Amino acid sequence: MAASEDYPEGLKYHREHDWARIEGDEATLGVTWFAQDALGELVHFEAPAEGGSTSKDASYGEVESVKAVSDVIAPLSGEILEVNQKVVDAPETVNEDPYGDGWLVRIRLADPAEVDALLDVDAYKQHLAEQ
Amino acid sequence: MVPFAGWEMPVQYEGVIPEHKAVRTDAGVFDVSHMGQFHVEGPTAHELLQSLLSNDLDKIGDGEAQYTLLTNERGGIVDDLIAYRIDAHHYLVVVNAGNREAAYAWMKEREIRGSEIRDASDEYALLAVQGPRSLERLGLAEEKPFTHAMGELDGVEVMVNRTGYTGELGVELMCPSEDAATLWDAIVARGVAPAGLGARDTLRLEVCYPLHGNDITPETDAISAGLGWTCALDKEFSGVDELRRVKEAGPEQKLVAFVMEEKAIPRNGMPVVGGGHVTSGTHSPMLDKGIGMGYVPAASASAGTELRIDVRGNERRATVVPKPIYKREER
Numbered sequence: 394m395a396a397s398e399d400y401p402e403g404l405k406y407h408r409e410h411d412w413a414r415i416e417g418d419e420a421t422l423g424v425t426w427f428a429q430d431a432l433g434e435l436v437h438f439e440a441p442a443e444g445g446s447t448s449k450d451a452s453y454g455e456v457e458s459v460k461a462v463s464d465v466i467a468p469l470s471g472e473i474l475e476v477n478q479k480v481v482d483a484p485e486t487v488n489e490d491p492y493g494d495g496w497l498v499r500i501r502l503a504d505p506a507e508v509d510a511l512l513d514v515d516a517y518k519q520h521l522a523e524q
Numbered sequence: 525m526v527p528f529a530g531w532e533m534p535v536q537y538e539g540v541i542p543e544h545k546a547v548r549t550d551a552g553v554f555d556v557s558h559m560g561q562f563h564v565e566g567p568t569a570h571e572l573l574q575s576l577l578s579n580d581l582d583k584i585g586d587g588e589a590q591y592t593l594l595t596n597e598r599g600g601i602v603d604d605l606i607a608y609r610i611d612a613h614h615y616l617v618v619v620n621a622g623n624r625e626a627a628y629a630w631m632k633e634r635e636i637r638g639s640e641i642r643d644a645s646d647e648y649a650l651l652a653v654q655g656p657r658s659l660e661r662l663g664l665a666e667e668k669p670f671t672h673a674m675g676e677l678d679g680v681e682v683m684v685n686r687t688g689y690t691g692e693l694g695v696e697l698m699c700p701s702e703d704a705a706t707l708w709d710a711i712v713a714r715g716v717a718p719a720g721l722g723a724r725d726t727l728r729l730e731v732c733y734p735l736h737g738n739d740i741t742p743e744t745d746a747i748s749a750g751l752g753w754t755c756a757l758d759k760e761f762s763g764v765d766e767l768r769r770v771k772e773a774g775p776e777q778k779l780v781a782f783v784m785e786e787k788a789i790p791r792n793g794m795p796v797v798g799g800g801h802v803t804s805g806t807h808s809p810m811l812d813k814g815i816g817m818g819y820v821p822a823a824s825a826s827a828g829t830e831l832r833i834d835v836r837g838n839e840r841r842a843t844v845v846p847k848p849i850y851k852r853e854e855r
Binding site for chain 2: 433434436437439455457458459460462481
């Protein structure tokens with residue numbers, strides 16, 4: 394079942410419809426409800442390699458639905474500590490739970506100051522309203 | 525909604541995957557009114573079509589239909605279409621929306637004395653009802669595939685065509701445009717799931733029906749595309765000499781079906797390593813894998829051959845498989 398529209402408080406958001414949950418010098422990354430809804434049911438996650446890196450504002454993977462492919466943009470730079478194997482095996486997990494079981498990667502932040510440039514939930518909702 | 529050949533078309537209603545599965549397990553309805561309908565009428569209608577179309581119309585009688593190709597002088601495919609024989613002096617041909625103008629112009633230019641081609645596309649709506657339970661839901665008896673008859677559904681007069689683009693049992697119902705909404709509502713009220721263009725594409729690709737513009741084009745020939753069965757090479761029609769030559773020499777490339785062996789979704793235009801390219805690709809909802817069709821060198825075209833597809837810079841393994849990729853279980 395697809396999740397209903399939601400943008401949790403406490404997450405940081407990127408304009409390209411990605412979220413980050415900051416935990417000390419680590420962060421968990423994923424795509425927002427808006428992104429998964431726009432794509433439709435996901436059938437493939439082209440995941441990066443663990444040990445690789447993300448670069449702020451650059452693509453670190455791809456998500457695909459039956460009809461469309463989309464780059465996943467990194468909201469923050471860092472080292473990829475873990476890829477969510479559950480999403481690799483069952484990409485529809487992102488549709489079912491985009492902020493929970495549908496997270497994509499966990500990273501160690503290269504530059505924690507980058508967090509300041511991200512949007513809070515109100516700013517992201519404002520950004521969505523302007524789309 | 526997305527624009528498609530000048531029409532606003534629904535890509536999906538509930539979602540591509542549930543719609544796809546509804547058609548494979550029960551019944552779905554597609555609005556394919558964008559397709560073009562031409563009447564070809566007159567004492568020489570049969571003669572005209574025999575000279576323009578690749579298949580042999582002498583094989584069908586009144587009330588029957590035939591899948592066939594409109595070919596150019598080079599043996600390329602102007603369009604693939606279904607010709608419905610009303611009688612010897614009247615055929616209805618149903619063409620692809622994107623080719624409506626090209627096909628009409630092509631045929632109109634070659635009209636002969638005693639036959640007239642008329643584009644009646646705007647007068648008709650076409651609803652395809654497909655799936656193992658489609659006839660049961662419509663209260664229709666099963667008839668031979670590729671036949672047609674006039675009928676009525678819930679008060680709407682329809683031409684009932686035993687044709688489709690999904691590999692499933694089903695009909696395509698043609699009615700006057702003004703009755704389209706009534707007919708659609710009646711079909712949906714009978715428990716048939718609305719299905720969009722997205723599912724139409726995944727369904728046809730699982731059963732390897734070619735899509736004109738992707739898998740077959742004016743630059744590709746029927747023999748290389750595996751459509752030699754639609755070409756009566758013993759009769760004369762546009763491009764037949766070239767098709768005979770390709771058949772004699774053997775095609776250099778062949779349109780094959782393949783299944784991905786690694787997690788990846790092939791897409792139109794991706795290169796095949798070692799030569800060739802993907803013409804159609806998607807995620808198969810029934811196999812839960814990437815599937816596709818594409819042209820590869822003839823030496824790589826037999827079932828079981830391993831291919832490598834260049835998926836945006838990453839090589840992914842695939843295997844050539846017999847067509848169709850998905851075969852419906854015997855009912």
